[in-house]
Amino acid sequence: MISPDTAEDMKKLKKLLLQDEIDRLNKIEAQINDPLSETERVSGVIAEAVIMSSNKNNKFSKAIEPVLENSLIQNIHKQPQEYINLLFPIIGSTIRKSISETLNSMLGSFSRGLEKSFSLKGLKWRIEAIRSGKSFSEVVMLHTLVYSVDQVFLIHSGTGLLLMHVERKDTVSKDADMVSGMLTAIQDFAKDCFNKDGGDNSLNSLKMDTYTLFIEQGPSVYIACVTNGIPPPEFPSKLRECIELIMAEFREPIARFDGDTAPFAGAGKYLLDLLDVKFAEDGKNISRKVKATPVIVLSLLFMLLLCKSYSSYKMNKGVNLIKAERGIFLVDVKKPWGFKPWHILLYRDDFALSAQEILKNNGYREDLLTVQSIPFISYDPEIVRRRIMSKLDIPKDAAAFFDNGTLTLKGSAAIRWITDARQIALATPGILRVDISEIYDPRFNELEMRISEIEKIYIQFPHDKSYPVGQDAQKLEDVVNLLVKLEKLAKEMNLNVSLTVYGHTDLTGSIKYNYELSQERAKTIAYMLFARGAHIAVSIFGMGSDYAENSHDDPEKRRIELKVTLLPNAEKGY
Amino acid sequence: MINKKVCIMGAFSVGKTSLVERYVHSIFSDSYLSTVGVKISKKDIMVNNIEIAMVLWDMEGKDDFSDINMTYLRGAMGFFAVADFTRKETLDAALQIRKRATELIGKSVPNILLLNKEDAAIREITDAHLAELTDSGIQFFLTSAKTGKNVESAFISLADQMML
Numbered sequence: 001m002i003s004p005d006t007a008e009d010m011k012k013l014k015k016l017l018l019q020d021e022i023d024r025l026n027k028i029e030a031q032i033n034d035p036l037s038e039t040e041r042v043s044g045v046i047a048e049a050v051i052m053s054s055n056k057n058n059k060f061s062k063a064i065e066p067v068l069e070n071s072l073i074q075n076i077h078k079q080p081q082e083y084i085n086l087l088f089p090i091i092g093s094t095i096r097k098s099i100s101e102t103l104n105s106m107l108g109s110f111s112r113g114l115e116k117s118f119s120l121k122g123l124k125w126r127i128e129a130i131r132s133g134k135s136f137s138e139v140v141m142l143h144t145l146v147y148s149v150d151q152v153f154l155i156h157s158g159t160g161l162l163l164m165h166v167e168r169k170d171t172v173s174k175d176a177d178m179v180s181g182m183l184t185a186i187q188d189f190a191k192d193c194f195n196k197d198g199g200d201n202s203l204n205s206l207k208m209d210t211y212t213l214f215i216e217q218g219p220s221v222y223i224a225c226v227t228n229g230i231p232p233p234e235f236p237s238k239l240r241e242c243i244e245l246i247m248a249e250f251r252e253p254i255a256r257f258d259g260d261t262a263p264f265a266g267a268g269k270y271l272l273d274l275l276d277v278k279f280a281e282d283g284k285n286i287s288r289k290v291k292a293t294p295v296i297v298l299s300l301l302f303m304l305l306l307c308k309s310y311s312s313y314k315m316n317k318g319v320n321l322i323k324a325e326r327g328i329f330l331v332d333v334k335k336p337w338g339f340k341p342w343h344i345l346l347y348r349d350d351f352a353l354s355a356q357e358i359l360k361n362n363g364y365r366e367d368l369l370t371v372q373s374i375p376f377i378s379y380d381p382e383i384v385r386r387r388i389m390s391k392l393d394i395p396k397d398a399a400a401f402f403d404n405g406t407l408t409l410k411g412s413a414a415i416r417w418i419t420d421a422r423q424i425a426l427a428t429p430g431i432l433r434v435d436i437s438e439i440y441d442p443r444f445n446e447l448e449m450r451i452s453e454i455e456k457i458y459i460q461f462p463h464d465k466s467y468p469v470g471q472d473a474q475k476l477e478d479v480v481n482l483l484v485k486l487e488k489l490a491k492e493m494n495l496n497v498s499l500t501v502y503g504h505t506d507l508t509g510s511i512k513y514n515y516e517l518s519q520e521r522a523k524t525i526a527y528m529l530f531a532r533g534a535h536i537a538v539s540i541f542g543m544g545s546d547y548a549e550n551s552h553d554d555p556e557k558r559r560i561e562l563k564v565t566l567l568p569n570a571e572k573g574y
Numbered sequence: 575m576i577n578k579k580v581c582i583m584g585a586f587s588v589g590k591t592s593l594v595e596r597y598v599h600s601i602f603s604d605s606y607l608s609t610v611g612v613k614i615s616k617k618d619i620m621v622n623n624i625e626i627a628m629v630l631w632d633m634e635g636k637d638d639f640s641d642i643n644m645t646y647l648r649g650a651m652g653f654f655a656v657a658d659f660t661r662k663e664t665l666d667a668a669l670q671i672r673k674r675a676t677e678l679i680g681k682s683v684p685n686i687l688l689l690n691k692e693d694a695a696i697r698e699i700t701d702a703h704l705a706e707l708t709d710s711g712i713q714f715f716l717t718s719a720k721t722g723k724n725v726e727s728a729f730i731s732l733a734d735q736m737m738l
Binding site for chain 2: 157159162175177180181182191192262
């Protein structure tokens with residue numbers, strides 16, 4: 001058991017040994033119970049705690065999110081005007097910028113659309129729009145978003161000194177250092193002149209012709225891009241991205257920049273990336289093409305016009321050649337639009353050249369013109385000549401001439417040919433007369449000679465006798481010989497020989513008797529000739545004393561006459 | 575490659591442009607001076623085997639020096655203040671410009687005073703003035719755009735100081 005003294009002593013001892021700890025404990029207890037000192041303590045660590053928590057996970061953000069949200073909403077409800085005033089400068093400039101960019105690109109595509117509407121390419125795009133079902137403006141957008149970024153400058157804003165410069169291979173550029181300085185000066189100038197309210201707005205593009213200089217401002221550097229054509233809408237954001245990347249990587253060297261550009265060599269890759277988007281169509285600059293289009297179209301039109309005029313000239317020449325041709329009568333020439341051949345309607349004689357032959361003979365293509373031809377008979381002397389010449393198979397020693405409606409045959413030819421030619425000629429349209437006075441058959445002379453020899457033979461008869469005697473009977477032998485020769489010759493000429501024997505008497509005796517006697521005499525001679533080998537057609541005629549006149553008992557009247565007739569052989573040719 | 579921005583300032587018709595035209599490389603026409611108020615040219619210089627491109631901002635000469643465009647001075651790593659030997663008031667102007675410029679871009683920025691038209695017969699700037707300048711610790715060169723005297727040295731000297 002512990003006595004009260006002991007308890008007291010213990011207490012003293014405890015106090016003696018642990019007084020410091022007791023004091024500290026009391027103090028801590030007091031601190032915990034005092035909200036003010038607790039707040040002070042937490043405030044010292046709360047920031048670090050939040051950072052630590054955020055780094056570990058996003059529990060804290062999640063926890064605090066609804067609280068912040070609620071308080072923000074309540075605040076806006078309570079004092080909307082405050083917020084409007086606060087946000088106005090930011091939102092205003094953001095919206096302005098966005099609207100102006102959109103408008104710019106829209107206007108750009110409108111003007112491109114208009115430019116294209118009247119060009120060949122425009123036509124092609126319209127067809128593409130119809131085919132693909134897209135709107136025309138969409139197709140225009142698709143095709144005209146072509147541009148090139150020719151040069152990119154990375155410039156230190158403070159000094160205007162060039163940090164890095166890249167350019168396209170075939171770009172002709174001026175001294176980049178000086179350009180950077182001047183660009184910076186111009187920006188300063190613009191800022192001084194137009195930005196009196198001291199805001200942070202700065203020059204962001206310069207335009208000349210098809211070139212646009214884009215300027216993207218960073219905190220201490222800016223990028224200037226020389227572009228040709230209309231860059232796509234995302235180009236400015238690409239620039240911003242580029243400057244952010246550069247700032248992230250080169251923050252230190254930029255801050256320490258004293259003129260040494262060596263540390264920025266690495267920035268080239270980012271700038272080259274911008275150059276990378278330069279080609280959207282075969283590496284060619286559409287904007288130049290757009291400018292060149294009217295020139296090309298005009299040249300094409302001019303060439304087309306030239307071709308058209310030349311082809312019209314050729315066709316006209318062809319038509320005139322055809323028109324001038326004998327035996328052709330041109331009725332109509334149709335000239336269709338474009339490059340189609342002209343169509344001609346004509347009347348043509350069979351003996352005229354065809355339109356195709358005329359073109360070919362004059363060195364033109366046969367299909368230069370399309371031709372519809374209607375047959376007709378031409379009385380053109382040349383055509384009549386061709387017509388008759390085609391019908392006459394003219395022998396080698398003969399010739400035919402046509403002039404003024406008369407066909408003249410000259411030279412020598414078989415008689416049958418001559419007579420046939422005459423008949424054919426007279427039946428040929430355009431021939432009015434045939435002159436055969438200058439053509440002869442050379443065999444005809446011999447034939448005539450033989451015939452005259454035969455016809456000269458004079459056979460007399462004794463008084464009242466129907467047969468010849470003595471010398472006269474012997475003459476029959478001569479007649480037969482001559483007839484045989486004649487027949488042979490006639491055969492060669494394809495002629496048939498026929499003989500007519502006429503019997504005569506003197507005036508002695510009655511007329512009737514004399515007729516009978518004369519007939520008898522002719523018949524006798526015919527028999528005698530046949531008997532002696534003259535196998536030709538013979539006709540006999542008794543003429544009585546019709547030719548005796550007043551001569552009685554005249555031996556000269558007691559005679560026969562011989563007449564040779566030649567007839568064409570109808571079955572055989574000449 | 576080291577690039578340095580250098581401004582050239584001075585009163586009207588002290589011969590700044592002549593200095594620039596004859597001894598540096600330029601691609602821009604003088605009309606920039608009267609329009610934008612500045613013309614950029616370049617001078618390549620070798621200092622201790624280091625190639626330095628001095629990008630020169632030739633600023634429009636003005637008689638009213640208080641109005642000189644200080645925006646263009648921003649970021650300058652060195653500058654020339656140019657005065658005309660034949661007119662004393664141009665020296666005052668150059669000194670005033672020098673003062674304003676150092677106020678704006680810092681006293682440590684290397685700068686050189688060029689007393690141009692050194693070849694002129696009539697001089698308003700006397701030896702006493704030059705002694706005063708020396709006493710004030712102002713570095714100056716007597717130059718002539720006409721003969722080329724000291725022009726190269728002045729450029730080299732400024733480049734030298736900028737490289738320290």
